[in-house]
Amino acid sequence: MKPMKKDPDPARARAAREKIASDLACDLKLTVPPVVLAHRENAGAEESDVCVSLVMYPVQYSWYTVEPKIREIGDQVAGAARTAMWRTAALALAFDTWVGQGDHHNHPHNIVFGYVPGDLLHAEFVFLDYAWAFGFSGGWRGEGTSTCGPVGFPTIMLANMDRPALLAAVAAIEQFDVATIKDVVARIPTSHLDRQEGQLIASRLIQRRSSVRAALSMQMSGGGS
Numbered sequence: 001m002k003p004m005k006k007d008p009d010p011a012r013a014r015a016a017r018e019k020i021a022s023d024l025a026c027d028l029k030l031t032v033p034p035v036v037l038a039h040r041e042n043a044g045a046e047e048s049d050v051c052v053s054l055v056m057y058p059v060q061y062s063w064y065t066v067e068p069k070i071r072e073i074g075d076q077v078a079g080a081a082r083t084a085m086w087r088t089a090a091l092a093l094a095f096d097t098w099v100g101q102g103d104h105h106n107h108p109h110n111i112v113f114g115y116v117p118g119d120l121l122h123a124e125f126v127f128l129d130y131a132w133a134f135g136f137s138g139g140w141r142g143e144g145t146s147t148c149g150p151v152g153f154p155t156i157m158l159a160n161m162d163r164p165a166l167l168a169a170v171a172a173i174e175q176f177d178v179a180t181i182k183d184v185v186a187r188i189p190t191s192h193l194d195r196q197e198g199q200l201i202a203s204r205l206i207q208r209r210s211s212v213r214a215a216l217s218m219q220m221s222g223g224g225s
Helices: 014-028 063-069 076-099 155-159 163-174 178-186 195-215
Strands: 035-039 049-053 059-062 111-116 119-127
Touching: 014 035, 014 049, 014 076, 014 163, 014 178, 014 195, 059 063, 063 076, 063 111, 076 111, 076 119, 076 155, 076 163, 076 195, 163 195, 178 195
Parallel strands: none
Antiparallel strands: 035 049, 059 111, 111 119
C-alpha cells in the first residue's frame, strides 16, 4: 500500500501513477503488479487515498540479491533469471522510456525476480514503483516533455537484450490505442488524481508514443550496452 505520507500537490499523485502504469503495462503484457485504488478510513494524518498492489509470486528476490547471481553458470535460479531477463528487459525498457520511469537504473529493490517453487519455467522479472513516472512533480508541464529521452536501466539488462523484442515493443507503444490511453487515465477518480493533471498525463502519453523509437535508437541498433 502507498503512499503513507499525505501530499497536497496534484502533480505528485503517487497512487494514481501506480494505477495508470499497471493498467497500461497489462495491455502491453509487461509484468507490473496489478493495482487497485482504495480509501483508508481513519487514516489520521496519513494519506487516505491510496493504492494497493499485488505481491505476484510466493518467492521474490530483489534486484540487489539476484543481479550478482545472474552470471553464475550451473545455478538453476540464475539460469531462469537469464531467460526471463532476455524475454522481459526489452519491453520494460521501452515502457519505462515511454512513461518517463527513471528509477530502475540498478535500483536495489524496484525490480524483483519471482517464481512459484518448483516452476522456474514461468519465472518472471517484475517491475515496481512507477510513483515518480508520468511527469511526477510537474515534470511533464514544460517545453520538450512531449518527447522521450533516455532513462536509466540496469546495465546487465541493456547488455543482454533481445533486439527484435525491443523493436516489437516500440511498435506496440507506437500503435497503442489513443482511446484506451484516455480511458485508463480518465477512470482514475478525482479523489486520487486532479482532472487537469490527468488530462496532461494522457496528452503527453499520446504525444510521446512517436518518440520512443528515436530515444532507443542506439539500443535498437545493437549499441548502448
